[in-house]
Amino acid sequence: MRRPHIRSVAVAVAVTTAATGLAGTAFAGPDTGTAHAAAATTSAASVVSAARAAAFAHAGATGVSQGEELHAQDVMIDPEGARHVRFARTHRGMTVLGGDLVVHLNRQLSYTGVTRAADHTVRPAAASAAKLSADEAERKAASVAKGDAGTARLVVDARDGASALAYQVTVTDSGTTEAAGARTVVVDAVTGKVRSNTPNNDEFLSPELLDTLRERGEIADPATGIGARSASVATAAASSSAAAAAVHYPRTAKGTGKSLFVGPVPLTTTQTAIRTFVLKDPTRYGTETRDAKGSYTESFARGKQIATSNDVFGNGATSSRNSAAADAQYGITKTLDFYLKTFARRGIANNSKPAKGMVHWGSKVANAFWDSGCGCMLYGDGDGDMFKKPLVVLDVTGHELTHGVVDATAKLEPTRVDADGNQYGEPGSLNESLADIFGSNVEFFTNNPKDTPDYLIGEKLGLAQKFLRRLDHPSLDRLEGTVDYWQPEVYDAEVHAGSGVSSHAYYLLAEGSGQKTIGGVRYDSPTYDGSTVKGIGRAKATAIFYRALTRYMVSTTDFHDARVATLKAAKDLYGATGVEYRTVDQAWAAVNVSEANTPADQH
Secondary structure, eight states: OOOOOSOOOOOOOSOOHHHHOTTOOOOBOTTTSOBOOOOOSSOHHHHHHHHHHHHHHTHHHHOOOTTEEEEEEEEEEOTTSOEEEEEEEEETTEEEETOOEEEEEOTTOOEEEEEESOOSOOOOOOGGGOOSOHHHHHHHHHHHHTSEEOOOEEEEEOGGGOOEEEEEEEEESOTTSGGGOOEEEEEETTTOOEEEEEESEEESSOHHHHHHHHHHTOOBOOOOOOOSOOHHHHHHHHHHHHTOTTOOSSEEEEEEEEOSSSOEEEEEEEEEETTEEESEEGGGTTEEEEEOTTOOOOOGGGSEEOEESSSEEOOSSTTSHHHHHHHHHHHHHHHHHHHHHHHOOOSTTSSSOOOEEEESOSSSOOOEEEETTTTEEEEOOOOSSSBOSOSOOHHHHHHHHHHHHHHHTTOOOOSEEOTTSOEESHHHHHHHHHHHHHHHHHHHHHOOTTSOOOSEESTTSOOTTSOSEESSSGGGOTTTTOOSSOOGGGGGSBHHHHTHHHHHHHHHHHHOSEEEEETTEEEEEOOTTSOOOOOOOHHHHHHHHHHHHHHHOOTTOOHHHHHHHHHHHHHHHHOTTSHHHHHHHHHHHTTTOOSTTOOTTOO
């Protein structure tokens, strides 16, 4: 790994089941890519203990040193026997930014290898060497981010080959962030230099893309409407109110969402009184969508709970505030179902906690965000000028919630962010790509005829080019300049443009090269070297990429690292001599990512 990410929010170092998801593990099946639950032969605690001991015993490989502690963030026990523990690191009690690593063990809990972010030993100055006070760091952070600084805390910044003593400060209500969001500022404690200043939100539409659309004078006004009301949904809504008498509250109810983009949909809701139904799903950990009422709050508790008297939410048009909420809740629950039924992943952080969303966020916000601080989705209504509708379409939700999954696993981040908020670098590009890959898979999983599954992203936004990005031939996206193949220049590409490399590799792995029609959409996927790739199917390709993300990717993983990670995942699931392993290698070579052209300074 050449350069770690530059954006990192504070990580919790206390190891608790609620915070880390250590109560369970995900099991990816080796045959179809479908998740299977299996009984672990060893406890999570014993795996963590063995992995921690192995990390220090193999310090030359893992990079840990005296005075450091490893704090388990996730434990994964694979049915074929491997165990993996993802650690955050502290040095003399200070969080190490870019210090994450995954220790790999076999069934007998013997060390088999490590995946690490920082490729150097961390040797920072002692805390007593700080020349800046915490107050001075807070003032500097508030000045550069133009907002309200929280408490500065000492950290070790091990990113980009450094071992710097620094302060990390969260700045809220930033005047340099879209819709006054929060930023994380890292200030060198010795020199006073601002080492990084980055937004905490992952936004669906980049500042650069929004500028491009404005320059073109483009207006995105997608068609909406509830369509014909299905009998099954009507029955569900009617039966919910008919059964309301003589019951105890709260209780699970079956309601209806009249959404903007996919018509009437069934929603599981919470009935709290005879004529009160809340948009909260008790069968999915209490997952809920609320109304931000035009505020810029990043506190879900401040959102207004959405309730109706008839268990029907919305009217299929923007004239009802609840229409966008129906789309959001539907998309969030379908994304949860995809991750649960495909990978046995229980919630975004795999900790059986609710996913959350807030619609009508801010005033005239033409974007949607995954907010890592809130742990929720934030949906703007559009600016009323360029974007006429709320950004609550299904693949946007699947894309943004996948950023939450990445936050809970590899924590892939860009290597730099410019003054306008545009992000750059391969780890950030890989993050965007995985969000597109799994966002597309949410569509295939949902299989709603009013949002036909495809390998296109943002096809229902109403853009002139009919999609925002596409996985089969990324460079057909003229708005963001998405690339088909890796070149050295991609290392510092804007993340949505660079995402095409791994998205293209995934498509080739799943569907192969050349022409193909799927669900009425015509694809024609080229290759860098003119080779022919025969796909192994979407289920296997998706299982490989998920296994690679959760087991073999860290915050600094770039495209060449991702190739190695997916090869390891394919070996785990299907063996090193199978067609799956060979096709992974062919797919990456077809986008010009190979062992032969791995940058010399990567390892």
